Amino acid sequence: MTAQKVLNLSDLEQDTAVRVVIDDVPIAVVLDSSGEVHAIGDTCTHGDVSLSEGFVEGDTLECWAHGSQFSLRSGRPLNLPAYEPVPVYVVTIDGDEILIDPTVTKEVN
Structure with a gap:
């Protein structure tokens, strides 16, 4: 699969997450501070x-229901109750377009 346009950069507000779905894969897109x-x-x-x-603070996204914060860079939870990471997807910016391929995740250490 190739990367697909999900949003325009101008559609994002700083420190706010937007939900997009690509081929049944829900993804949170965030423009950090x-x-x-x-x-x-x-x-x-x-x-x-x-x-x-949830709530964006710095390079984290906090779950509104139980307060676990996830790193936007690694997908790892930074506090309980979550202990499993979420996938992190490669983002490509082409002019004003934000492109994501839901089959390509970042390798994080």
Whole structure:
């Protein structure tokens, strides 16, 4: 599969997550406070709720239901109750377009 346009960069507000679905894969797209665009799995690994409804702070996205914070860079939970990471997707910016391939995840250490 190739990367697909999901949003325009101009559609994103800083420190806010937007939910997109590509081929039945829910993804939270975030423009962080430093201007970097991130894409992580939109389903909390603890409570099966949408992370894009949560709160962005720095380079984390906090689940609104139970408070677990996930790193936007690695997908790892930074606190309990979640202990499983969410996938992190490669983001390509082409002009104003944000492109994501839901079959390509970042390798994080």
